[in-house]
Amino acid sequence: MKTALVIGTGLMGTSVALALRAHGATVHLRDTDSGAARTAASLGAGTVVPPEEPVELAVLAVPPALVAEVLSDVQAEGVARHCTDVAGVKAGPRQDALALDCDTARYLGGHPMAGGERSGPLAARADLFEGCTWVLTPTADTGTDTLNTVLELVSACRAVPVVMAADAHDRAVGLVSHVPHVVASLVAALLTRAEEREVRLAGPGVRDLTRIAGADPRLWVDILSANSLVVADLLESLSAGLEDAVGGLRAMAATDEAKRGQGVRDIEELLRKGVAGRARISGKHGVHPTPYETVTIQIGDQPGELARLFTDVGRAGVNIEDVHLEHSTVQPTGLVRLSVAQGTAVGLEESLGARGWRQR
Incomplete structure (x- = not known):
């Protein structure tokens, strides 16, 4: 792909533009917020100068509710031969596009399963989509040239294309993205009513669970409104499980031994189902779940310590599959949990121990 137009220069749009620029494409940037477009351009994402002739692909990085309207305008303008979007919901925008009589043969809905808590062009990265799943929702009238052009985009972003029907996509992202965000927000909202001394006890569990609750509420209102019924x-299914959990926990506190026993069994079954569900999630995008071994290292809070640890792991010839940091609330130290391939943990522990790293 040699030319592209990115409309919307937030986190997603600017990251797409940076990836395309790294791939050698000429990228034109457009945004209703001219300041955001200029910021993206200053980061090397492209130019705010309009294209003199139609580009190969227009990438619509706008909220789901605006996709069809922007698509209609782009096609009427004739500024791009093909169009795609990166919105987190797919069925609604396509229905809106049909209602506006857009040329759906030259439009293919897409959704890269990537993002971050921060928004805006300054949070963008050229490698944001590397290794992630990029869902494409073609239909019977999707043109072959359009499909191939969008596949070029996915390849340039080093993502993994996955084809799904729009409705199936919306239910899937409701399950793995939208519901978790609402649940994280509900848990985080409890903290607003907690005493300061309670919040100070927050450890890695609540930090991990509420991390995504820090995202821009305005962005998430747009996403949830486009998939509200699915979510x-x-x-509603989750609330039934919560009611069962509440019943089990109250039973565990009952004076009747039989009730206590049933409560214990109910909660244990819930926790076992949680373990089974968690095991189905891959540690990497687009890869089947793989069992890893864990090496836990104590690390000081000095500049460069994490980089030194990673360097020593590399010297041991071991690849880090995943990493998790836990900070101490009372000492200037923390724990780094390294996930490594099976059969490599013992050798890594010996190598790191020889280099002075304390293990836990």
Whole structure:
């Protein structure tokens, strides 16, 4: 791909533009917020100068509710031969596009399964999509040239294309993205009513669970409003599980031994299902779940310590599959949990121990 137009220069749009620029494409940037577009351009994402002739692909990095409107305008303008989007919901925008009589043969919905808590062009990265799943939702009228052009985009971003029907996509992201965000926000909201001394006890569990709750509420209102019924149905199923959990926990506190025993069994079954569900999630995007071994290292809070640890792991010839940091609330130290391939943990522990790293 040699030319592209990115409309919307937030986190997603600017990251797409940076990836395309790294791939050698000429990228034109457009945003209703001219300041955001200029910021993206200053980061090397492209130019705010309009294209003199139609580009190969227009990437619509706008909220789901605006995709069809922007698509209609782009096609009327004739500024791009093909169009795609990166919105987190797919069925609604396509229905809106049909209602506006857009040329759906030259439009293919897409959704890269990547993002971050921070928004805006300054949070963008050229490698944001590397290794991630990029869902494509073609239909019977999707043109072959359009499909191939969008596949070029996915390849340039080093993502993994996955084809799904729009409705199936929306239910899937409701389950793995939208519902977790609502649940994280509900848990985080409890902290607003907690005493300061309670919040100070926050450890890695609540930090991990509420991390995504720090995202821009305005962005998430747009996402949830476009998939509200799917999310509502899933939350209704979750609420039934919460009621069972509440019943089991109250039974565990009962004076009747039989009730206590049943409560214990109910909660244990819930926790076992949680373990089974968690095991189905891959540690890497687009890869089947793989069992790893864990090496836990104590690390000081000095500049460069984490880089030194990673360097020593590399010297041991071991690849880090995943990493998790836990900070101490009372000491200037922390724990680094390294996930490594099976059969490599013992050798890594010996190598790091020889280099002075304390293990836990």
